[in-house]
Amino acid sequence: MDVSFSPAEEAFRHEVRSFIAENYPKHLRGKSRGEFGGREDFLAWHRILADKGWVAPAWPTQYGGPGWTSTQRYIFAEECARAETAIILPFGVNMVGPVIYTFGTEEQKKEHLPKILSGEVWWCQGYSEPGAGSDLASLKTTAVRDGDHYIINGQKTWTTLAQFADWIFVLARTDKNAKQQEGISFILVDMKTPGVTVRPIITMDGAHEVNEVWFEDVRVPVTNRIGEENKGWTCAKFLLSHERAGIAGVARSKRGVQRLKDLARAERDGENPLIADPDFARGVAELEIDLTALEYTELRTLAGEAAGKGPGLESSILKIKGTDIQQRLTELTLDAVAYYGMPYRPYGHELETLTNEYVPGPDYSHGAAQSYFLTRRVAIYGGSNEIQRNIIAKMVLGL
Amino acid sequence: MDFSFTEEQTLLRNSVNKFVAGQYDFDKRRALIKTEAGWSKANWQAIAELGLLGAPFAEEHGGLGGGPVETMIIMEELGRGLVVEPYLPTVVLGGGFLRHGGTAAHKLEHIPAIVEGQRVIAFAYAEPQGRYNLADVAVSAKKSGSGFTISGHKAVVIAGPQADHFVVTARTAGGQRDAKGISVFLVPKSAKGVATRDYPTVDGLRASDVTFENVAVGAESLLGEADHGLPLVERVVDEAIAAISAEAVGAMKVLNDTTVEYCKTRKQFGVPIGKFQVLQHRMVDMFMNYEQSVSITYMVTLKLDESDHERKKAASAAKVQIGKAGRFIGQQAVQLHGGMGMTDELNVGHYFKRLTMIDTMFGNVDHHLKRYAALSDDAKAA
Structure with missing residues (x-):
């Protein structure tokens, strides 16, 4: 057992840190995702990493991955979190990309993988439906065969950043008579195809991140299907376990705890800084200790992956504990900023109608309440934390 | 890695x-x-x-x-x-x-x-008034000739009855709670003036309250430097915290496995009670508590030889996680076993008792949260 880094790994850390310092776009520094103006802000860092060959750390080298060890990937994630870089959106790189290189044909790989890496094509995820949330397999969107095409009808929802997306990967029912999970196919759809409509959903914090996506007689070539017809559930499950693995956000939360402590040193509570308040300090200490344990749980999982086990059922633990920590972090931050959590910070999409000329309170308080409200979602998306518990109960405990 | x-x-x-x-x-x-x-x-x-x-x-x-x-x-x-x-x-x-x-x-x-x-050695450090503060030492060791004379009362010395030697913390200088002025002695139980009152503990161990009445020891019985014993005590106690964290992990594993097995076989309302989702999620929470405890035990074990600051933070973090998880798993294991969980004849209660006493040993969750927070706040200088 050994968790120290080798000199080569330390050199790698230095290389990553220097690269970020020299290349992260100046106009995005200090900006959170909520402050991004539009598509270009999201893509700027993606393109820079793509040019460097670092945008898809987990991909096999034959498809354009950098060939890093799990330790290098961990170091890379830590350094990105430390510098608070924009997050690389997962829909292409972490979700549909691995599905395509695992289950796709050579043509499909050639067509899609390079564009995912370069950022030329923005992907979104067509999984949830109004009537199919946790019970994903009850989805009703249909894809009916018509010669060399499918005709897709139905509605997807909670589609993150679909307003910017070029393509969507869709789970659709191709056999109405089969048992729930057996009649589903995994199909790629160009968002420009006639019949695809995107409608915004504004969340309680004011953000426009999620959308409804409607399909009305949308014609898609059969060659856009990944894997066999009616076997899409295999892809869906594979993708979900990959999605969960990244969802713990340990490195980002570590940075978040540092920020929380910094601001609790700046905030006054009578004579003393807030950090000296025993009740507050206790909450921070509990959070930090939970995060330390989770960090080692993640390292154990990475070590397991390196030893040839795929992202296993531990990924459900990472999801539950990781999101719990993210929520507590935003909650403690909200508690810490007191009154200056109240002012509303307009999002990028609102700046035309809401002015943001006077920004009250210290920098660190901006959007604290909105971040708290928005972060309620993390325990719901990617398979709710209750569903994750069902998975562990069934698959690990055998109940 | x-x-x-x-x-x-x-x-x-x-x-x-x-x-x-x-x-x-x-x-x-x-x-x-x-x-x-x-x-x-x-x-x-x-x-x-x-x-x-x-x-x-x-x-x-x-x-x-x-x-x-x-x-x-x-x-x-x-x-x-x-x-x-x-x-x-x-x-x-x-x-x-x-x-x-x-x-x-x-x-x-x-x-x-x-x-x-x-x-067999027992560590006599706790005192009736001291709670978990390792520096709260009223037992005194006064210089006498080339040696020392030790007097005072040590509480709940685990393995006191079995021991032939005690490692004793005693004050050679300073006030009762001063960090400086603590020395560590190795004292044979047979030394004149050592008296023990022995008793069992709730988790099946044996312990003693030990009194020292003008116990004369030579200079050679000093372990480490006179007056500067606290860092040595903290180091050894942190190592013991890592060790009982591992002990707790072993006990938690048995409790979790036993509970899952029981819930698969125990039938009520015509089905195994493990089919009930409310119990499934409880067992998942027990499982996650266990996995997080394994992780933090690895963490503290691998950090024992780092700087004092890092080692102390690691030990307190581990003690908090282990204390919380031990109580949660123990309480839920009893709850899920129902009435049988209350009995002496089932192993569940025995593991629960040991896990609960592990939380008490060397400082409970509250104590180590405070210690962790204090150490963590030191970082502001950095």
């Missing part, structure tokens, strides 16, 4: 596991803790013969030359069997003081005896 064990470490685990499985089934242990002595010298010899008493010691003293990982493996397996023989007091605590604070003569005199099973 590597979380695997070497072949030797796996063999070590297997040998402890074999001893526990073979000689420490629940009924034997239950009978053992009800005897007058409360431990078995035959077991102690068997543990010695497996080489376990020499695990952390240098080969020149008859040890195996192991490190924190070896201690973790042994303690985890002992925890699975709720082994009551005084491994922690003798090898981890007593041995720790000898390794980090002992002179060459101390080591030569005591370590081979420990390794052979001929020496």
Whole structure:
């Protein structure tokens, strides 16, 4: 057992840190995702990493991955979190990309993988439906065969950043008579195809991140299907376990705890800084200790992956504990900023109608309440934390 | 980055596991803790013969030359069997003081005896008024000639009845709670003026309250530097925290496995109760508490030889996680076993009691949260 880094790994850390310092776009520094103006802000860092060959750390080298060890990937994630870089959106790189290189044909790989890496094509995820949330397999969107095409009808929802997306990967029912999970196919759809409509959903914090996506007689070539017809559930499950693995956000939360402590040193509570308040300090200490344990749980999982086990059922633990920590972090931050959590910070999409000329309170308080409200979602998306518990109960405990 | 064990470490685990499985089934242990002595010298010899008493010691003293990982493996397996023989007091605590604070003569005199099973040491540090503050030391050691005279009262000294030597913290200078002025002594139980009142503890161990009445000891009984003993005590206690974290992990694993098995077989309303989602999610939370405890035990074990600051933070973090998880798993294991969980004849209560006492040992969750927060706030200087 050994968790120290080798000199080569330390050199790698230095290389990553220097690269970020020299290349992260100046106009995005200090900006959170909520402050991004539009598509270009999201893509700027993606393109820079793509040019460097670092945008898809987990991909096999034959498809354009950098060939890093799990330790290098961990170091890379830590350094990105430390510098608070924009997050690389997962829909292409972490979700549909691995599905395509695992289950796709050579043509499909050639067509899609390079564009995912370069950022030329923005992907979104067509999984949830109004009537199919946790019970994903009850989805009703249909894809009916018509010669060399499918005709897709139905509605997807909670589609993150679909307003910017070029393509969507869709789970659709191709056999109405089969048992729930057996009649589903995994199909790629160009968002420009006639019949695809995107409608915004504004969340309680004011953000426009999620959308409804409607399909009305949308014609898609059969060659856009990944894997066999009616076997899409295999892809869906594979993708979900990959999605969960990244969802713990340990490195980002570590940075978040540092920020929380910094601001609790700046905030006054009578004579003393807030950090000296025993009740507050206790909450921070509990959070930090939970995060330390989770960090080692993640390292154990990475070590397991390196030893040839795929992202296993531990990924459900990472999801539950990781999101719990993210929520507590935003909650403690909200508690810490007191009154200056109240002012509303307009999002990028609102700046035309809401002015943001006077920004009250210290920098660190901006959007604290909105971040708290928005972060309620993390325990719901990617398979709710209750569903994750069902998975562990069934698959690990055998109940 | 590597979380695997070497072949030797796996063999070590297997040998402890074999001893526990073979000689420490629940009924034997239950009978053992009800005897007058409360431990078995035959077991102690068997543990010695497996080489376990020499695990952390240098080969020149008859040890195996192991490190924190070896201690973790042994303690985890002992925890699975709720082994009551005084491994922690003798090898981890007593041995720790000898390794980090002992002179060459101390080591030569005591370590081979420990390794052979001929020496049992108990650590007398807690005092009736001191709660968990290691620096709250009222027991005094006054300079007298070339030696010292020790007087005062030590509370709940685990393995006091079995021990032939005590490691004693005593104040040689300063006020009662001053960090400076604490010294550590190795005192034979047979020394004149040492008196013990022995009793069983709720988790099946044995302990003593020990009084020292003008106990004269020579200068050679000092472990480490006079007046500057606290850093030594903190280091050895942090190592003991890592060790009981591993012990707790072993106990948690048994409780979780037992509970899941029980819920698969116990039927109510015509179905196994493990089919009820409210119980499933409870067991998942027990499972996650266990996994997080394994993780934090690895963390503290691997950080024992880092800087004092890092080691202390790691030990307090571990103690918080282990304390919380131990209580949660213990309480829920009893709850899910229903009335049977309340009984002495089922093993569940025995594990619950040990996990609860592990939370108390060396400072509970509240104590270590405060210590962690204080250490964590030091970072503002950085």
